[in-house]
Amino acid sequence: xxxxxxxxxxxxxxxxxxxxxxxxxxxxxxxxxxxxxxxxxxxxxxxxxxxxxxxxxxxxxxxxxxxxxxxxxxxxxxxxxxxxxxxxxxxxxxxxxxxxxxxxxxxxxxxxxxxxxxxxxxxxxxxxxxxxxxxxxxxxxxxxxxxxxxxxxxxxxxxxxxxxxxxxxxxxxxxxxxxxxxxxxxxxxxxxxxxxxxxxxxxxxxxxxxxxxxxxxxxxxxxxxxxxxxxxxxxxxxxxxxxxxxxxxxxxxxxxxxxxxxxxxxxxxxxxxxxxxxxxxxxxxxxxxxxxxxxxxxxxxxxxxxxxxxxxxxxxxxxxxxxxxxxxxxxxxxxxxxxxxxxxxxxxxxxxxxxxxxxxxxxxxxxxxxxxxxxxxxxxxxxxxxxxxxxxxxxxxx
Amino acid sequence: xxxxxxxxxxxxxxxxxxxxxxxxxxxxxxxxxxxxxxxxxxxxxxxxxxxxxxxxxxxxxxxxxxxxxxxxxxxxxxxxxxxxxxxxxxxxxxxxxxxxxxxxxxxxxxxxxx
Numbered sequence: 001x002x003x004x005x006x007x008x009x010x011x012x013x014x015x016x017x018x019x020x021x022x023x024x025x026x027x028x029x030x031x032x033x034x035x036x037x038x039x040x041x042x043x044x045x046x047x048x049x050x051x052x053x054x055x056x057x058x059x060x061x062x063x064x065x066x067x068x069x070x071x072x073x074x075x076x077x078x079x080x081x082x083x084x085x086x087x088x089x090x091x092x093x094x095x096x097x098x099x100x101x102x103x104x105x106x107x108x109x110x111x112x113x114x115x116x117x118x119x120x121x122x123x124x125x126x127x128x129x130x131x132x133x134x135x136x137x138x139x140x141x142x143x144x145x146x147x148x149x150x151x152x153x154x155x156x157x158x159x160x161x162x163x164x165x166x167x168x169x170x171x172x173x174x175x176x177x178x179x180x181x182x183x184x185x186x187x188x189x190x191x192x193x194x195x196x197x198x199x200x201x202x203x204x205x206x207x208x209x210x211x212x213x214x215x216x217x218x219x220x221x222x223x224x225x226x227x228x229x230x231x232x233x234x235x236x237x238x239x240x241x242x243x244x245x246x247x248x249x250x251x252x253x254x255x256x257x258x259x260x261x262x263x264x265x266x267x268x269x270x271x272x273x274x275x276x277x278x279x280x281x282x283x284x285x286x287x288x289x290x291x292x293x294x295x296x297x298x299x300x301x302x303x304x305x306x307x308x309x310x311x312x313x314x315x316x317x318x319x320x321x322x323x324x325x326x327x328x329x330x331x332x333x334x335x336x337x338x339x340x341x342x343x344x345x346x347x348x349x350x351x352x353x354x355x356x357x358x359x360x361x362x363x364x365x366x367x368x369x370x371x372x373x374x375x376x377x378x379x380x381x382x383x384x385x386x387x388x389x390x391x392x393x394x395x396x397x398x
Numbered sequence: 399x400x401x402x403x404x405x406x407x408x409x410x411x412x413x414x415x416x417x418x419x420x421x422x423x424x425x426x427x428x429x430x431x432x433x434x435x436x437x438x439x440x441x442x443x444x445x446x447x448x449x450x451x452x453x454x455x456x457x458x459x460x461x462x463x464x465x466x467x468x469x470x471x472x473x474x475x476x477x478x479x480x481x482x483x484x485x486x487x488x489x490x491x492x493x494x495x496x497x498x499x500x501x502x503x504x505x506x507x508x509x510x511x512x
Contacts, residue, residue: 016478019478042479062478062479064478064481299464302479336463338462338463380451380463381451383462384451384453384460384462388453
């Protein structure tokens, strides 16, 4: 029986693991290390309600009065710089070593940055501090260029446009969101930009961001690969996230070469006994994908930790990751987008309900005739039924 | 009291949304008999989502956005992400018609003023 656990990462995955450990009867010492100075908070509103100013800072807090019962030592504003797997010691940036019986790796991911010098007015949005800084610059009439037309880019474009900001979205690929959703559905989502007066430029990569003083000072424009210059007062870089795993270098833990995440089995176990990984930084085996998959989904960070806690406590396997159908949602321009399942290139997509042009439809992805994923725009009720249907198929196949 | 409509218009196991001062979700739960009727605030206390679109399982409804389950009898959430109960409303079924008496207070704990 383990008597001490160190959780590295104080966001949704770390907090959910702490809660799951206590819920499953763990009574030992619990230490949670967080790189940010904030106690756990919810990130999805950072590009939406919080950025819009309709949700205040206190409403982002994830901790409830019941969480006092976690009796955890919160080490906030402290960064892990190494893991000594032999001693199971987490080494902090000031050299302190936290030795415990078990370690939970929940360090999440960080926003990818553009190469080149940092210019004032160029933002990424991952943390509440990022969102607060961006919000201060989204004043009516400001010219915002979003680099990247993915979910974060589209959500920020939508929020900024509501705030009276003049928005342009630049997407290097021919169709935004074609990666996760496929061309047809990506196209349907992209149409929302134009319908709300936001200009979308596709198929052209960004060359560089130009500063007032050529390469320094405040941003003044974004230069595209075809030479065009888009004037900008504010730039948001939304080109994805990378797992925070550098601190594990030399620990001997396997990192997935494709996704960059810490390799685990379906129950969050790494190759080192007593060390588990959860959330955005983990690349867990999933049957639906037939291999390791790193998910940056909020639901994965909420649900997967129950399996990690069971693994550490030697309890019978809790619901494993592959029983959970991956799920995410996005709110853009008043439309609710929901996706569940695992899509691969080549899957056949068919709109089976509603009308794409009316912005209200449900589409099913099939592989070899079998449904493998579902997407809905403004159709939550049938979507919920399909999500359950996919989950029960996954369970039946297990 | 708010007149919702005929009981027969809500199939057992289904829900409708009623536009009152705030939207209200009215559920007809499969109780092995005639179908018990419950009413709660339609909007999830966590984030914008309509609970009448949710998955009904017995007396629990699962939010269609983040899957917190609310008990239709008490309004209590079963776990995160929702932290606050939804308001429950009194239902009266009379002569095959459904009526609501809306609760006065929000589901949030009242703040005590010193």
